[in-house]
Each structure stands twice: as C-alpha cells, then as structure tokens.
Amino acid sequence: MFEYAEPLPNDMVRHCPVCGNTFPHLPASPNFDAPCSGCGGYLWCSQYRVGDVIVLEAMPDRTPALWDVEQVVESLFKHGAVRRIVFDLSHLTYISSALVARLVAMNRRVRAAGSEFVLCGMSPIVREAFDTFQLVKAFTVMETQQEALAK
C-alpha cells in the first residue's frame, strides 16, 4: 500500500516535517500509527526538499488536529522563507472532510507567510471532495508533482 519500492536519492529521503527525523524505512500499515520516533508527534505527512521547494506528502488514513498542522507550518519557516510548499496527495485514495478543513487552514497560513501553496496528486475521489466543498478555487491545484514543482 504505502511503500517506496525504489531506493530514494539522498535529497529525497523523507523526514518528519516537525523535527527532521529521517524515515529510512517507512513502517508498513497498520504499525504506521506509531508517532514520530524523533519528536513523538503525530505523523500525518512526510517532508523532503526538491531544490528550493519543500514537498509534503500526505500519509494515508491520517487526520491531523489543527495543532499538528500548526506545528508543521511553524517548522516549515523555522529556517527562513520558503518559495513554495507542494502538498502531494497522491498516497490518498480518499480524503476526510476534516483533512480538507486542515488543508484550508494550512493554505491560509502558508500564504500568509509569503509562500506559495500548491496541491497535487489528487485522485478522482479526492478531487471530488474538493469539488463538493467548492474549494478547488481556494487552492492552487496541479495535476502531478512534476507540474507542481515546475509551475
């Protein structure tokens, strides 16, 4: 389900977005419920960097509290300005309305900090959820991560 079959290039090693702890091997679900072994925080997305863009990848079946979102946003700008944050939803087969609400909050926070916030990798079902809430216009949405990085 959620595994990386190919070894990742060094700069694409996934980190905890809050403490920077690396995930050399992502545990398979259901053990995936475990908190971050670095900071003990709730893991709902992983982070890596592509050039000057920070990519966050949503993990399946996670619903962060608003506090978890705020912790991630705070950590994103800990080292200064970031040109663009790409939030990749491609590991999700569906999305809860709670997570959609968190992403709305995140979009607002990231933009307020002067960065671009781009969603990508929506499956048709995930896309439908955004359409249902008439939120597609509130976000910058790109089809693939490649496009989101190049935009």
Ligand SMILES: [Zn+2]
């Ligand atoms: Zn952590």
